[in-house]
Amino acid sequence: MTQAIAATATTEDFGSLADGSKVQAIVLKNNKGVSARVISYGATLQALHAPDRKGDIADITIGYDDLKGYVDTPQYLGVTVGRYANRIAKGKFTLDGKEYTLATNNNGNHLHGGLKGWDKVNWTVKSVKDGGAAGEASVTFTYISPDGEEGYPGKVIAEVTYSLNENNDLTVSYKATTDKPTVVNLTNHALFNLAGIESGRSALEAKLQLEADGYLPTDETAIPYGNIAPVAGTPFDFTSPAIINDRVRDARDPQILIGLGIDHNYVLRGGVTKEPRLAVTLTDEASGRGMKILTTEPGIQMYTGNFLDGKIPGKNGRVTRMGDAVAFEAQHFPDSPNQPSFPSTRLDPGQTYTQTTVHHIFVAE
Template sequence: MKTSRSFLLKSAFAVSAIAMLTLAACSKPADKAAPSADAVTATRADWGALSDGTKVEAVELKNSKGVSARIISYGATLQDLMVPGADGKAADVVIGYDSIDGYEKTPNYTGVTVGRYANRIAKGKFTLDGKDYTLAINNKPNALHGGLKGFDKHVWAIEDVKSGADAASVTLKYVSPDGEEGYPGTVTTEVTYTLNENNDLTISYKATTDKPTVINLTNHSLFNLGGVPVSRPATDAYVKIESDAILAVDKTLIPSGELPVKGTPFDFTTPGLVSDRIKSDHPQIVIGNQGIDHNFIIRGGLTATPKLAVTVEDKVSGRGMQISTTEPGVQMYTGNFLDGTIVGKGGQKLVKYQAMAFESQHYPDSPNHPTYPTTRLDPGQTYTQTTVHHFYTVK
């Protein structure tokens, strides 16, 4: 067979290239085999013990951008959340306690996972499949946030901890027995906190049951983007909410019907300074102890993937937060009932307006309102929810 010169030259160059690549690979075997370092880390450690000796653990998630989140197993609680400001310095932006003692003795729903039912159920009663259920009245005259010993007052099992190049996470699990706090069915719940390199803290939930029940889960972090310990009211921030209506409430804060926000202090369709809104004499502001404690109906309703719901910007610190959620509602609470009983981080007594909550959830008292998005969970179904907190610098 006749072989062309060009073919031989090409073959020689190919062999030579292969040899060079092989030599390069052999000369630096350690570089090729070395694993890349995790940019986002998860560190697990002890975090004290309850008065009965039960051990509490903490997992700290930390990225390379200066954002970190500490989650403790008591109440699957977001205990600490460090976020850089415009000056590059990180500050804690959630109220809470420096030790487990505060969470156990004066809880006040600071950063906890709330269940089995977040928010209020009127007079602590609901009916499911013709059977009446009675709950503890812990927020007279209503049931609130799962009862006397809800999900927030149990030690959750840490199921999984992961570090990675792009994200780190911790998954916690709690099994609520049939009849706990008056709710039917054994409910198994997992909550996963994930921090990534994009400064997104994602909280995702899933739950199953062995009997028909109702469920409404949320995280009850109370934010002050100016930093904690608090030097300025959290309400000195601008808020935008993707909502055209709220659930108006009666004097016991139970929903009484929809109220369009246009022309009211609840109109955050464009950014508004919260401090200005809570000075209003609007009857719904007065009912809320001169503040906001209302569920905003988020455009798009219940969705499969998170949609933008809330934007909060603190102009002084330069910290911004966007909340996206799959949930149909967000309960905005401006700290109207903070009365100094919380002696929080740094020994600071927290008073009115020093923190704000934005709780992604289904509507309050849904089991007693057939037209609301259902909170029913049946055997064979899986409850899911995802809420993303994205942090950024305000320019």
């Protein structure tokens, strides 16, 4: 009896930056038709291919075909976001009595690590591993963020590992340490369309269930007020499966009308956990492709691509518009350094920041 070949990891060239440094692409592939291409620039999920119920394989995450797209027109597509994912109000926070000032790059607030966040650096490839006996192929990237980078205190040493197994689990795990008290909040910013990015169908036609009874209302600049509001009775309610578009086009809640879509943090049941637990079930009923997202994080930012304006060409020259893809960014809450009631994002010397988020791909009957 022939033993099945385990998931594989292969390395490819993905171009060079202006300073001459090489960007690598690592392709993780299993025997079920699932493959992920991850590039070192931004530790970015550049492509994710998955089969539908007929066995036809399609790319289900938007992005660019080449390095130039990621460098010239950054839209956080598939990137690792750091040192702080999401927003910090007015680009300021206080830690141990000292105020720190960050770049204000989004409506007067600090967004996704600032002017040159971790999405805009070329991470070092630490290791590339084939599946072997464990059946799991992986790549680990590292980045050293110097003390004072983008205004943050402390040198932070970060690792991001992407792994793929024969169960169709694409797992993204993070580690970070610091030499001074600081704040850390990491996430992956992939935007998915389970119908396939070449299908011509909106990602908002998918059916969604979110394991969250509350969300964070925000002001017009997407900064949370600080309270947790119940989703019950609002268009934010996905506690039972619902078509995303039916909620987004619902005019009952001005929070959605602010951004012409959803760009809000959901408060997941259970808070921070040691092991990943179910947060999202997303299904495209036409193709049968589905994805379950499990995470150790207390929140998940749902973003319906509100700022995709149809002007920037992506893969195969296709432009992307609002609704062409949707993100579920597992993370701590936005503006936590200024919100004492939110789960803390503080990281001290001697501690290790960790996060694990699993994207389980399946085919619905």
